[in-house]
Amino acid sequence: MKEGLYRKIGYFCTFTPKELIHAAGFTPIRLLADNTPINRANAYIQNYCCSQVKGCLEKMLNGDLELDGAVFTRSCDSLMRLTDIWELNSNIPVYDLEFPTNIGDKSKGYFLNELLDFKKWLESLNGDEKITFDNLKDSIMLYYDLDKKLDRLYSLNPEYNLAIKALTSNPAIALDEIEKRLNHLNNQSMNEIEKNIDKKKAKILVTGSICPSTDIYEIIQDSGFSIVDDFCTGTRFFKSDAILPEINNMDDAMNFLIQKYFLKAPCPTKHYDNDRRFAYILEKAKDVDGVIFLLVKFCEPHFFDYPQLRKKIEEIGKKTLLLEFELPITSFDQIKLRINAFSEMF
Amino acid sequence: MIKKLETNKKMGELLQEYYIRGLFEDYRAWITSGGPVEFLYSMGVYPVYPENHAALIGAAKEGVNYASISEGDGYSQDLCSYVRCDIGAIISGNSPVGGLPVPSFLVSANNICNTVVKWYEILSRTYDVPLFLLDIPFIRKEMKENYIDYVESQMYDLIKFISTITGRDFDEDEFYKTAVLSIKGIKSYEEVLRMGAHKPSPLTCFDAFINMAPIVCLRGTEAPINFYEGMKAELDERVKNGIGAVDNEEVRLLWDNIPIWYGLRWLADFFAEHNACLVADTYTNAWTFFGDLDLNNPIRGMAQAYSPIYLNIGIERMAEVVNKLIDIYDIDGVVMHSNRSCKPYSFSQYELQKMLDVPSVIIDADQTDYRVFSQAQIETRLEAFLEMLR
Ligand code: SF4
Ligand code: SF4
Numbered sequence: 117m118k119e120g121l122y123r124k125i126g127y128f129c130t131f132t133p134k135e136l137i138h139a140a141g142f143t144p145i146r147l148l149a150d151n152t153p154i155n156r157a158n159a160y161i162q163n164y165c166c167s168q169v170k171g172c173l174e175k176m177l178n179g180d181l182e183l184d185g186a187v188f189t190r191s192c193d194s195l196m197r198l199t200d201i202w203e204l205n206s207n208i209p210v211y212d213l214e215f216p217t218n219i220g221d222k223s224k225g226y227f228l229n230e231l232l233d234f235k236k237w238l239e240s241l242n243g244d245e246k247i248t249f250d251n252l253k254d255s256i257m258l259y260y261d262l263d264k265k266l267d268r269l270y271s272l273n274p275e276y277n278l279a280i281k282a283l284t285s286n287p288a289i290a291l292d293e294i295e296k297r298l299n300h301l302n303n304q305s306m307n308e309i310e311k312n313i314d315k316k317k318a319k320i321l322v323t324g325s326i327c328p329s330t331d332i333y334e335i336i337q338d339s340g341f342s343i344v345d346d347f348c349t350g351t352r353f354f355k356s357d358a359i360l361p362e363i364n365n366m367d368d369a370m371n372f373l374i375q376k377y378f379l380k381a382p383c384p385t386k387h388y389d390n391d392r393r394f395a396y397i398l399e400k401a402k403d404v405d406g407v408i409f410l411l412v413k414f415c416e417p418h419f420f421d422y423p424q425l426r427k428k429i430e431e432i433g434k435k436t437l438l439l440e441f442e443l444p445i446t447s448f449d450q451i452k453l454r455i456n457a458f459s460e461m462f
Numbered sequence: 463m464i465k466k467l468e469t470n471k472k473m474g475e476l477l478q479e480y481y482i483r484g485l486f487e488d489y490r491a492w493i494t495s496g497g498p499v500e501f502l503y504s505m506g507v508y509p510v511y512p513e514n515h516a517a518l519i520g521a522a523k524e525g526v527n528y529a530s531i532s533e534g535d536g537y538s539q540d541l542c543s544y545v546r547c548d549i550g551a552i553i554s555g556n557s558p559v560g561g562l563p564v565p566s567f568l569v570s571a572n573n574i575c576n577t578v579v580k581w582y583e584i585l586s587r588t589y590d591v592p593l594f595l596l597d598i599p600f601i602r603k604e605m606k607e608n609y610i611d612y613v614e615s616q617m618y619d620l621i622k623f624i625s626t627i628t629g630r631d632f633d634e635d636e637f638y639k640t641a642v643l644s645i646k647g648i649k650s651y652e653e654v655l656r657m658g659a660h661k662p663s664p665l666t667c668f669d670a671f672i673n674m675a676p677i678v679c680l681r682g683t684e685a686p687i688n689f690y691e692g693m694k695a696e697l698d699e700r701v702k703n704g705i706g707a708v709d710n711e712e713v714r715l716l717w718d719n720i721p722i723w724y725g726l727r728w729l730a731d732f733f734a735e736h737n738a739c740l741v742a743d744t745y746t747n748a749w750t751f752f753g754d755l756d757l758n759n760p761i762r763g764m765a766q767a768y769s770p771i772y773l774n775i776g777i778e779r780m781a782e783v784v785n786k787l788i789d790i791y792d793i794d795g796v797v798m799h800s801n802r803s804c805k806p807y808s809f810s811q812y813e814l815q816k817m818l819d820v821p822s823v824i825i826d827a828d829q830t831d832y833r834v835f836s837q838a839q840i841e842t843r844l845e846a847f848l849e850m851l852r
Contacts, residue, residue, distance in 0.1 A: 164808075165809060197805070214599040
């Protein structure tokens, strides 16, 4: 193991295979903009770039990120350009993982080769220590467990800070906490849990790229809604339709990773056969009373989907609300006002 | 004052012919500007260019009208204005050229931006027609074999896709012929652009912009070859007589990014009045990239040629390209259009500035949406820049 490492690798897209990073001995950290005001970043990228990109860049320029590496994917035009801007202005090693935009059987072989290259890069960061099959299998199992338990927790009583914890810190510690919460819930009788779930509450689907602030969830809940989410900082982090097979060798492990990330809850930065993302959102929309599009200003992938998706959701009789925000969120009042007004429609 | 080229007239005729042809073809595909149109032409499919159409709307100063229509439908004002203009045209069923013909299918290549993936998904839902997404990895540094393999395999899928829809077989000889015409067209276009290296330059980038439609829309047919040969002859004449596009050319400039379509005339006049000539630009020169096609293996060659185009490479590679243009055209300074619409183009500019061999200036605007454009501010900025260069 190389000395003097932070043992952390930052990544920008939920489609980054965290298992490989983890198996190489690093903690994968999803990079998110926060309350850091944006100043220096304005000299590196235009102001019509989304604040998730600008906010992360700001933190890097401020020297706030202690990382051994940063992994980028070409998910949107802003991230694609951020890769170089980042590399040219920091000492953090940069890798761009070319996750295919086209998700389907035809891009599997290509993606496997990309993963193998990524594995090599991770090994080189770790003093050329190879990622062993055992390590990779352990990491896959750890994340599988984490995913399933988060999923279970979200179906009972979502705790948004726990998903965010799981994606920004040591997954084993987050898993521990999640298990404790689940045990606690299990010890409560079903009656008690049901009592806590107010059946009269309107159920709302909240969709967007990221929602790093749990305050927004609270505002929504305080307005009398119960939430189903569709964010990279929530359900999109842990939800995949892939079924864990028997993993006996490296090939099995890599194939499972491809399977897992291809069958992940869909995102507008990817292209799917049969318009899978629209189908997925519409399916979720069926079970709720309304949908809030909570979008980061300038986030093109989500804003492009919005008009047609909204129409289809409204066609099945659900109300919608579009809320745009920028990070850092300087005032929650406006958001509160809009959500309260929306809640009055139910 | 700017001097008009005779060629501009011929361009109008050529485009009109092209538009009319579209009405009578059996199969029409809407395709992105960086898509391999050679497959369409060789299989008798008529290509339609929404980007070109949006540029036309912009040049007609109709950008805000059409963009507002799509904004009324929910499209954010922060999205690429080409998309907003075209969607506005679809919703209104109109445009300066009467709208675009309905597509039989769609071909989108993400080598120019990720925006076109979303744009074409919208089109696919709107018209309920199939979409082929040619997924071209971002070539930030090296072009890996794996990338080319992936793109090449999709070229074969594209052939099957077109075949299934049209019921036509792919003919290798036809394709080869189309590829040869494509290269010839690009070469003759390149020769036109290279005329800007003369001192004084017989053309400005505005002439290049106005006359770029043939290389985009008709690449792979005879038309651009003849057209650009004609244009070149006209420019040769100017050179022979020592006539510059701008009188008293004192400063030679390079334009970066997509034109400000509604402000072409004003900008051209502005620079001419200041004895400055924009002798070249990164936008039209981007098309010369396709010229390095390997004809021994044209399909793999297509994959190789269409992958590392200007908007699909990392910033360091972009800087190499721009510095080469600075060298070829003996440029004194670079005018960068920070274009709100085009993020992959614009977000590289602040870093590029640091890597260029000559000074540069940034002006803020948009390719078709003039609501974000301040003429006075840009003039002040450009005047200061030109002053500094002298
Ligand atoms: S928030 Fe949207 S625009 Fe910003 S990085 Fe994420 S996907 Fe890209
Ligand atoms: S984002 Fe840029 S390259 Fe893409 S369609 Fe818009 S103008 Fe063209």
